[in-house]
Each structure stands twice: as structure tokens, then as C-alpha cells.
Amino acid sequence: xxxxxxxxxxxxxxxxxxxxxxxxxxxxxxxxxxxxxxxxxxxxxxxxxxxxxxxxxxxxxxxxxxxxxxxxxxxxxxxxxxxxxxxxxxxxxxxxxxxxxxxxxxxxxxxxxxxxxxxxxxxxxxxxxxxxxxxxxxxxxxxxxxxxxxxxxxxxxxxxxxxxxxxxxxxxxxxxxxxxxxxxxxxxxxxxxxxxxxxxxxxxxxxxxxxxxxxxxxxxxxxxxxxxxxxxxxxxxxxxxxxxxxxxxxxxxxxxxxxxxxxxxxxxxxxxxxxxxxxxxxxxxxxxxxxxxxxxxxxxxxxxxxxxxxxxxxxxxxxxxxxxxxxxxxxxxxxxxxxx
Numbered sequence: 079x080x081x082x083x084x085x086x087x088x089x090x091x092x093x094x095x096x097x098x099x100x101x102x103x104x105x106x107x108x109x110x111x112x113x114x115x116x117x118x119x120x121x122x123x124x125x126x127x128x129x130x131x132x133x134x135x136x137x138x139x140x141x142x143x144x145x146x147x148x149x150x151x152x153x154x155x156x157x158x159x160x161x162x163x164x165x166x167x168x169x170x171x172x173x174x175x176x177x178x179x180x181x182x183x184x185x186x187x188x189x190x191x192x193x194x195x196x197x198x199x200x201x202x203x204x205x206x207x208x209x210x211x212x213x214x215x216x217x218x219x220x221x222x223x224x225x226x227x228x229x230x231x232x233x234x235x236x237x238x239x240x241x242x243x244x245x246x247x248x249x250x251x252x253x254x255x256x257x258x259x260x261x262x263x264x265x266x267x268x269x270x271x272x273x274x275x276x277x278x279x280x281x282x283x284x285x286x287x288x289x290x291x292x293x294x295x296x297x298x299x300x301x302x303x304x305x306x307x308x309x310x311x312x313x314x315x316x317x318x319x320x321x322x323x324x325x326x327x328x329x330x331x332x333x334x335x336x337x338x339x340x341x342x343x344x345x346x347x348x349x350x351x352x353x354x355x356x357x358x359x360x361x362x363x364x365x366x367x368x369x370x371x372x373x374x375x376x377x378x379x380x381x382x383x384x385x386x387x388x389x390x391x392x393x394x395x396x397x398x399x400x401x402x403x404x405x406x407x408x409x410x411x412x413x414x415x416x417x418x
Contacts, residue, residue: 080165082134085115086150088165089158091136095148099133104159104166107132112147117159136162169229172211183220201238219255225281237293239276243303246279249287254279258292258299258315258333271295273315280304286311286327295333308345320357 275294
């Protein structure tokens with residue numbers, strides 16, 4: 079619970095209204111009540127803004143006249159909302175201590191301010207630093223390191239030699255450090271290549287639920303500072319993802335690809351292996367990246383949505399493109415011969 083003046087101070091905004099009003103939580107414009115804070119950042123929700131019962135709304139100055147309650151004037155309402163949302167996080171801070179059902183190897187180091195929940199297993203020589211929370215049923219392998227103020231939710235698995243930086247969040251069901259998909263072909267059979275590299279996660283990284291990050295074959299797979307990963311992402315062995323990049327759900331990245339800084343990959347993007355993607359590259363949803371990108375910008379592949387019958391006709395035409403190209407080339411050569 080906060081009074082409005084406290085929230086205004088947090089975001090450096092300007093208040094129009096009663097600064098002593100109590101705010102207990104956040105809500106959408108449509109659902110908010112007199113003790114809730116909302117925000118307006120998209121013109122398509124103007125009708126909801128004008129009808130909103132929110133106690134206060136984060137808005138740009140030009141929209142203040144459309145707010146019936148208090149208005150907090152800021153340059154970027156969505157950013158201000160993100161900053162204030164941290165004050166209302168449902169997660170409590172760690173409660174120091176090790177649950178009686180946890181299994182901690184004698185050689186592991188657990189900081190006294192860390193919380194180790196029920197049924198956690200911590201392997202030999204693992205290091206758990208200050209103010210860290212390790213959720214129920216999580217398994218931390220040998221030689222792992224968990225940085226200060228990090229949080230691992232329930233049922234996370236860290237294979238041996240996985241290092242996490244400070245303030246890292248890993249959501250439930252994620253697996254870090256499983257073997258990369260490495261096999262050599264011999265006499266119609268597959269020979270396993272054992273993966274001796276680990277995984278290195280930088281500071282302030284967030285990893286969604288059900289994410290898999292494979293360990294490197296020789297050197298580690300690396301996720302650098304500030305990267306944000308959505309749910310259900312597959313990152314193969316020896317991938318490097320540069321600082322402050324963000325990747326949406328169901329994306330798959332094949333081995334040894336290097337993604338630059340500040341890149342964004344939308345949902346269900348596929349990236350083949352051994353590629354280089356330049357800094358500040360943006361890939362739209364369901365695109366397939368099959369060659370390196372050296373110039374920053376926005377890239378797409380595939381075809382847009384269209385009625386099914388039209389799509390089927392176009393598929394037939396796609397299959398005819400190679401033959402059509404040959405015919406066009408033949409016509410061009412014939413015309414060239416006639417003009418000589």
C-alpha cells in the first residue's frame with residue numbers, strides 16, 4: 079500500500095489530484111477501482127481511459143483532460159508503469175534458512191541470507207550467494223554458482239557447471255546445462271559427442287518457464303547481461319546472446335549462432351546454426367533465419383495470412399517459380415540474340 083505522492087516521487091512525475099489517496103494495487107483501465115493505479119499508453123484504449131474508475135492513471139500531459147481521477151503526468155506511461163509494478167510484486171523476499179527436507183552437499187557454500195526451500199538438492203562445490211531464493215524441488219548441480227539476489231522458482235534444474243550472475247530470475251520448469259545435440263555419424267549410426275562446456279548467465283537476465291539452454295560442447299553457452307527470455311525457448315549449445323536482447327516464446331536457436339546486442343526475436347522464430355546476427359536486429363514472428371545478418375534492421379520471412387483457398391492457389395504458384403524463372407531467362411536470351 080502506498081500513498082499517491084510516494085508513487086509520483088518514484089517516477090519523477092507531476093500529479094494532478096489528491097496526493098494523499100491510497101493505492102493498494104495495479105489494474106487495467108477497464109477493471110481499476112478507486113484504490114488502484116492504471117496507465118494509458120495506447121490510443122486504442124482512449125474509450126476505456128475516459129470511462130475508467132481508477133484512483134490514478136499514468137498518462138502523458140496531453141491526455142490529462144481525459145482522466146476522471148488523479149493523473150500522474152510522465153513522458154512514458156508504460157515505462158513508469160514498469161517501474162512502479164516492482165513495488166507491487168507478489169513475490170516476497172527470501173526468508174533466510176535451509177528447509178529441513180533440502181539436501182545440501184557438505185562442500186557447497188550457502189550464504190546465511192539465502193532461502194533454500196523444501197526438497198531442494200544442492201550438489202558439491204555449488205555456491206549460493208546472498209539474498210538468493212531457491213524454490214521447491216529445484217536441483218543445482220555440482221560446481222554451479224548462483225549470484226546475489228537471484229531467484230530460482232520451483233522445479234528448476236541446473237546441470238553441473240552452470241553460473242548465474244546477480245539478480246537473475248529463472249522461472250519454473252527451465253533446464254540449464256543439458257547436453258547439446260551433438261553426434262557424429264559412423265557406419266549409419268550416431269556417436270555421441272560429450273559436452274564438456276557449461277552455461278554462463280550474466281547479471282539481470284530473466285529466463286521464462288520451460289526454457290532449455292544447452293551446455294557448450296567445449297566452451298560455455300553464454301547469455302549476456304540484461305537478456306530477457308520468454309517461455310518455451312530452446313537455445314542450443316555454444317549459442318551467444320548479446321546484452322539486452324529479448325526473445326519471445328517458442329523460438330528455437332540452433333548451435334553456435336551468435337546473436338548481437340539489443341536484438342529482438344518475436345514468437346516462434348527459428349534460427350539455424352553457425353550464424354552471426356548483427357546488433358540491433360529485429361526478427362518478426364514465425365520467421366526462419368537461415369543466413370547471417372550483417373546489417374541492423376527489421377527482417378521477416380514466410381508469407382502473410384490470407385484466405386485458405388487463395389493460399390492453396392498461391393502454393394501451386396510457388397512450386398512453379400523455378401520453371402517460370404527458367405522461361406523468363408530463356409525469353410530474355412532470345413530477345414538479346416534478336417537485338418544483336
